[in-house]
Amino acid sequence: MMEVALGIDIGGTNTVFGCIDSEGNCLVSGSIPTQQHDDINKYLDDLFELVDVKLKEYGGVLNIIGVGIGAPNASYYTGTIENAPNLKWKGSVPLVELIKQRLDVPVIITNDANAAAMGEKVFGAAKDMNNFMVITLGTGLGSGIVVNGDLLYGHDGFAGEVGHMIVRKSGRECGCGRKGCLETYVSATGVKRSVYKLLARHLGDSELRDIPFSELTAKMVAEAAGRGDLVAHETFSYTAQMLGEVLANVVAVTSPKAIFLFGGLAKAGDILFEPVRETLEKNLMPIYKGKIQVLPSGIKDNAAVLGAAALIWNKK
Amino acid sequence: MMEVALGIDIGGTNTVFGCIDSEGNCLVSGSIPTQQHDDINKYLDDLFELVDVKLKEYGGVLNIIGVGIGAPNASYYTGTIENAPNLKWKGSVPLVELIKQRLDVPVIITNDANAAAMGEKVFGAAKDMNNFMVITLGTGLGSGIVVNGDLLYGHDGFAGEVGHMIVRKSGRECGCGRKGCLETYVSATGVKRSVYKLLARHLGDSELRDIPFSELTAKMVAEAAGRGDLVAHETFSYTAQMLGEVLANVVAVTSPKAIFLFGGLAKAGDILFEPVRETLEKNLMPIYKGKIQVLPSGIKDNAAVLGAAALIWNKK
Known part of the structure; x- marks a missing residue:
């Protein structure tokens, strides 16, 4: 099995994900619409179903060691999305907890600018x-x-x-x-x-x-x-x-x-x-x-997904 | 022997020092004029001679585990005082190195505001x-x-x-x-x-x-x-x-x-x-x-010396 971090970028329109290895290569990727379901669980069903499909297509050789998420109004400390004006899910959404129920690995959430900074440090022009x-x-x-x-x-x-x-x-x-x-x-x-x-x-x-x-x-x-x-x-x-x-x-x-x-x-x-x-x-x-x-930035493509995955690789 | 940190506050007029225990008690203290010598070594001779005298007066039971210094234009990374406009010693003064030659313990230097912050964290109102x-x-x-x-x-x-x-x-x-x-x-x-x-x-x-x-x-x-x-x-x-x-x-x-x-x-x-x-x-x-x-501030007396000593106690 090969270790990868699952990076997820939750945007107002689409949610994009990628399985990123320690060198920053994106081995599998996909996307779903962010706003199709009012129920966050249905959204996560769609998302992780597609992740599973993609992992199988790749031959079932990838082992997800952690999930990093960039999202608007995300709180790193509480693992929640708080009253995001551009998302359907209102109030405080315990995203980290909900994902941990599906995948028993470290899950880190933060806003997209923090994810971009971590991407720059792990895979980009701020390595040193x-x-x-x-x-x-x-x-x-x-x-x-x-x-x-x-x-x-x-x-x-x-x-x-x-x-x-x-x-x-x-x-x-x-x-x-x-x-x-x-x-x-x-x-x-x-x-x-x-x-x-x-x-x-x-x-x-x-x-x-x-x-x-x-x-x-x-x-x-x-x-x-x-x-x-x-x-x-x-x-x-x-x-x-x-x-x-x-x-x-x-x-x-x-x-x-x-x-x-x-x-x-x-x-x-x-x-x-x-x-x-x-x-x-x-x-x-x-x-x-x-x-x-x-x-x-020193990152050419997939910057948001790489940044999200970098949250996990930075902790390794 | 009882462990203390030697805190030194280098001001434009006086240099004040104190031996501070882990609870923030100042067990011995003293001061010398900062600007009496153009030669930094003569200044340090005076300072450490007085420290020795005070330690002996206290019964020789104090063990200095480190030296923390608050000084103007001090660089934490290089251990130097850089072109301080209010001090006699010009250019870059390698204070940490000079003190280590006299006392083989960790020596940390920083500016007085950073020392004050560390004092607040270790001994003052920012403990938590x-x-x-x-x-x-x-x-x-x-x-x-x-x-x-x-x-x-x-x-x-x-x-x-x-x-x-x-x-x-x-x-x-x-x-x-x-x-x-x-x-x-x-x-x-x-x-x-x-x-x-x-x-x-x-x-x-x-x-x-x-x-x-x-x-x-x-x-x-x-x-x-x-x-x-x-x-x-x-x-x-x-x-x-x-x-x-x-x-x-x-x-x-x-x-x-x-x-x-x-x-x-x-x-x-x-x-x-x-x-x-x-x-x-x-x-x-x-x-x-x-x-x-x-x-x-939660610190009543000796704030500058306590802050300098806190640089050492914070690392323990």
Whole structure:
């Protein structure tokens, strides 16, 4: 038998899983819709039925040594998903316990940014680092912070909410109920909001004037910037500068060796990375200057599933 | 023989030491001037000669199992003091190595805020906490952060510089060479600066108008506030609000169970603590609300020496 960790990424639309060996190879994989059942047990029936099918197809030679899960609003300490706004299962869902009833192995759950950080440490570009941070730039801004070689969970399991540091008093409305949180500026959604702010302020031409708010994506803004659109370009500068300034403050708390930018928005590349690096460096306290790298993820494919599986492999 | 840790607090004026047992009792203590010798070896000769004298006076029954040191600009990883602006010894001073040559036991050095945090954990009010933070409010603002039961050092040993988070872009000049750092507002010096800013802005009576900048102390401001002086009172509100806002952002990074306020300014009591608590709570992300305590230190006397000794006892 060959040892693998089962990595599960629970997204709002699909749940993707993979059996990952100690080298980060994905030997079998599959996915099911996340929201087909109101009953969490039926969802888990579907999921583990498919896992079994896939294991048999592979010849029955894989031995699952543990299950790692990345999920929204997941609590590492309690093993539960808590009131996730984008999932059907309401209240507190004891996912770890329910999975342990099906599979008698260690089960670890955490949010997707923490899983991404662990993926980077076990399989990615942070293999030799004990202090670093991953910023996930998707619809929101998540953060996974590794200190002394382990994830920083804090006393309640909810450390690492860099996206909810307030950067502008009385700033943009945030989904968390407050105003001015970093993720209202620095995220795919933040980029869209910044485009419309700039279109409102300036009179110059921009191809973005022809696109309604509800149809605009951060990718379209990045592409427009690549074609020389000034509004799109200024949007990325503004976004990156705000991120660089906040990261300089986070460095004063945790002093990481590297900061990885991860997720859809990070695919914009240099147009994002360069001004982030420049602003970070300019704003760092002298003792930190020249020491902190801003890097893309070292994981090419299956990042979410690899990150989930890394929760198990990191403990081996 | 009875086991003790030798705790040493190196201040700009005096170096204080104490032999601390595992319960936090200070069995022998003493102090020497810090700046009498340009040669670090002569300073250490004086220091250890006095330690020997005190040990003999106590009957020669104490066995030093380790030396913990709190010092400005101390690097935990390298065991050195690096370019401390307030000390005579310039460049990189290999203090741990020099002490090990005299005493063959574990020697740990760190900055005074980290020592204070460890003192709180081993002997103070954080005995049952694995995730908390100590803010030292003296001439500057220091911070010692404990996560997963250990001090947060970061990749280079310099994590925990909350006093140098930038809170006002283009704000007050800071000794670090930048502008708008938290400690230019929240510290004994910051309080003085705020008094003069308010005196410049407002016309109302204040007893503080009769005191020159160079003579004013934060203690005088606290006492004036106690007597109902409005400028003094507003100064403390302003200071506490700024601290509360920043702490809400730091909580989003490390999620501590408690935040201890420590040092001279913390002696102001409720006039500082109450508005800090109120502003922190108001600015916290919903998931953290009602969970985080703002507390005074649980250590009454010899805090600096106890903190230094705690570096050793924590490792036992």
